[in-house]
Every structure is written in C-alpha cells, then in structure tokens.
Amino acid sequence: MADKEVKLMKGNEVIAHAAVRCGCDGYFGYPITPQSEVMETLMELEPWKTTGMVVLQAESEVSSINMVYGGAATGKKVMTSSSSPGVSLMSEGLSYIAASELPCLVVNCQRGGPGLGTIQPSQGDYFQACKGGGHGDYHLIVLAPASVQEMHDFVGLGFDLAFKYRNPAMILADGAIGQMMEKVVLAPQQPRRTQEELLAQCGKWATTGKGERKEQNICTSLELQSELMEKINERMQAKYREIEQNEARWEEIECEDADYIIVAFGSSARICSATVEMARKEGLKVGLLRPITLYPFPTKPIEALAERGVKGFLSVELNAGQMVEDVRLAVEGKAPVKHYGRMGGMMFNPQDVLDELKDKLVK
C-alpha cells in the first residue's frame, strides 16, 4: 500500500480502509443496512494477508460486541460497526466493556427508528449514544463526523481516546455520511503494535496469558460488595469528569458576531452551514456551532455564547429533539433554545432550517 493516497470513497468504505491503516487488530461485525460496506470492504481488502488483522462475521450483534469485549480484554485494538437496531443489541456489551474499563471502537451508522424503522439516515440515537443505552452509570466517548474525511480521521482518533481513557469510543455517523462519496486523504499504513509494544501499553491489565507475570490479570465488571462497587463507580465518574474537562471538541462557523446560533452535528451540520450563508446574505447574523464530540458535550462554548448575549439557539437534528436538552442545560435559561428536526429518514434543506429559525426565534 502506498503512503498517502487521495481517493473518492463512501464513508463506510473509508472506515474499513482507516481501520487497516491505523493498525487495527480485529474487526467483528454483523451485516445491517446502511453500514454493510464496512465489513464488505474489509473482506475485499483481506488485511489478514497484509497486516495480520483479524476480520470475522459474527452470528449477531450480541456476539460481535462480545467478541470485541474478548479482544479488547487481551489489549488488542478491536472494533465493530453497525446501525441503530444492531447497536441496541450491543448495549449490554457496551455497558460491560465500559464497566471493565476496556478500549474499543464502535461505529453506528444511524438509520431512522424506532423499531425496525427505515434504512434512511437519522440522528435518533443521540440519547442512546450519549446517555447510556445500556444499564448503569457509564459513558461512551462519542465522535460525530460530518464528512467522509472525518469518518476516516475519527477511526484513529477514536482508538487513541479509547486507549487513553480505557473506555469504549463510538463514531456516531448516519446513513448519509456512510453512503455518500467524497474525496478523502487516506493516512499512511501504520504497523500493528508488536506484542512487546502491546505489553508496554496494556500489560498491567490485559489478559494476554500470565507469561512471566506474577499477578493474574482479570477483566471483570463484577463486585458484589456495595462499598467496593461504589468506589469503582466513583473512579469511573472521576474519569468521565477528566474526559469532560479535556476532550470536548467543536467547530464554530461565523459565531463571533452571531445573534442566533444553530447547533447541529454530523450531516445536519453540513446542511446548516449552507443555512448560515443564506441567512448572512439576508443580513441575519446566524452562526453554526458544530459539536464534534457529543460526549463530552461542548457545554462551555455554548455557555459562553449565551453569556455574550446571543438572542436564541436552534438545535437542528434529524430526530424529535434529543441534543436540544444538552443545549438547554448549557444555556441555562439565558436565551431561548428551540428544536427543529425531521424524523423517519427525512432530511431538511437549508431553506427549511432558515424558515424555522426565523419562525421560532426571530420575531
């Protein structure tokens, strides 16, 4: 494989290429529209012949996430991908992986729900990704790509954050980002870590087999003594506070002088960036704040904009109003916060968003 390549690719295909190139050790997945190209591309690439990466089609999403758990427990760089109903099935496993403090990467190429829903794009899994999904007090680190290039870049970033904090990371994409083709600059091939490198990084906890080590390594989330289980929870919560402190990422487009702020992520943000241009042409000072991490949520910049005197916020999402709750928490009543969304796989266009903004906020 050449060092740096510029290609025209689908978002889903790029996930596969980026995984191989960043030295991923294993992918475990189950087919589901609209993300099946991830595993299909990996099977075409046959990375087990080049980098030695394991690729396996599991019998269900329940199984694939538990394969990810088993692989992550041995310190390997492992991942899966799915779409909304499949991610629901993975929720139990994600809770276990977070509770066992293991690193991994999960890609959710969202489709419209609830239930079997539709195969068209949606952002209806914001709550599931950011507020739990599975049981208990845990968080995933959630990255929201708005382009095919970001689909690529967030594979490496997701793994880096997952290993830094020993916590599962999720790329929360949607059917639009997964299916659309764009130019992408592929990263050069990184070698997979050697076992020595893996031991240096994860030797204190990974179940690699004891080797010369005296103490057992055990990956478990079980502690029946409440006093100790509370301590474990407190340790995890301290980690989440650290993540919130250090890892919030966002992009601001024309926010500096804006009277009105649109908050939107992923494919919605792409549409809303055109809304900002249209509004500015009409003399309406509109800006766009695009959260790149959904957890940790970029609370501080939104709070700062509210304090500066922004007249209103519009949270634009492909759902019935999920992220808007976090925007409201950040604004804390300093300005009106409204939601505009479409559901069931339907998209809005830039003019729809502008009309809604005027109707709901500019009076």
Added chain:
Amino acid sequence: MAEVEIKAENLVYGKPRLITDEVMHYCPGCSHGTVHKLVAEVIEEMGLEGASVGVSPVGCSVFAYRYIDIDWIEAAHGRACAVATAAKRLNPQNLVFTYQGDGDLAAIGAGETIHAAARGENIVTIFINNAIYGMTGGQMSPTTLLGMKTATTPYGRDPQLNGFPYKIADMMAHLDGATYITRQSVHTPAAVRKCKKAIRKAFENSMAGNGYSLVEVVATCNSGWKLSPVAANKWMEENMVPVYPLGDIKSTTLPK
C-alpha cells in the same frame, strides 16, 4: 500439634499449584471444586500456566477467576464463547477455554455456543450440567429433567407447561467445526480420572488447531436439589445419567 515435615518422596497428593488459597464459595458437595481442580492440574501438566486465558460465565462459577491462578475474562451471561472466539483468534498461541453452566450455555448462550462450535473455533468449553440455576436460587434450566422440582417448577417440570429438556452436546456433535464432544462426571474417583483425561484431550485438541471441543460434566447441585451431597450423587446417577449418558459423543478431525 507439631508441624509434620512432608518429604517430597512421600508426597502422593497435593493441591494443584494453580489453585489459589482463596476460600471457595461453592457449597460442600458441589462438583465445581473438583472440576476446577482438574482444569488446574491439566493446565499445569501441559505447561500452559503462562499461556492460558479462561472465560468465566454468569452463574455459580462466575468467580472461577478467584480460584485458578491464570488470566481470566468474566463474560456477560451466555456470551463466553463469543468472548473466547476473539481472545483466541487474536492470540492463537494461548489456550482459551470457557467454563459455563447449563443456564449460561444452553439457555441464554445457546446461540453463541453453537455458532462458535459451528465455526470451528479453537476453543474449549467446560460445561457443568447440573440441570438447575444454582446461583440464582434453583430455577429450571433447559436441562432440568421432566418431573424435576425447581423454584420455577415447584410441582415438577411439566412438558406441557415448561417444555422439554434438550441435549445440547448431542446437538452440537452434528456440527463440522466441533471435533471433540464428550460427556463426563466427577461423582466417583474413576469418573474423576476419566474426566481429567477428557479435559486434557480437549485442551490438546484446541492447541492443535483442530476446532471446537466440549467437555460436558454431568454434575450435582445438592443445595439446589435439596439433597445431601451423598444423596445428590445417587440421585444424579439414577436420574441424570440415563438422560445424559456418559462417554465420548464425537472425536474426529476437522473436515477438509
């Protein structure tokens, strides 16, 4: 009492090195302790102490990692074979085995177990079949015998109401990827010796890359069955063994 010095040449039996000093939570008379000992002995004898990863289930043996001094992954209920699949594929040099009960393996984990076997994963499953959910308090499991009283079949398992028990080992013997399927017990010294041989054969099978191995151990749960340890052994022999007959069910090589 003065401490007695044991000379090496006089030592005919000892606790396996890999069994930790942790006090086991198992009830007196339970089969788990014996099977743990056999697993520990075989790992030692094969020299795999440093290259073994066990996957413990949800159930009575959830704490297996406290008792056998190797690396362990504690799986979610039923998911042990999926966990083991990746742990082995990513670390083929290791011995990777799951240790599961009948609720974990044959009920909630039937899918993961059957598909790992069908794929011919080079892992071993030690399957403790005592026909009951022990840890949860003695409820019916898929292998509970007809007529058997449990917490959820207080008048005995009625097939009209509760369905029939099934023999998952016999079912799995039909899978090409499963090359060694055996059913053992540990209720007599002779049975213990046979069971140990079976565990050794299964571990060797997996390390040779010959696909999936299952060692079912027909076991007692005297607390759950509400019998004394001795009576539980007798009940098992008279009632369990006719339904789950002992011996090798399949021993072969992977099809080309």
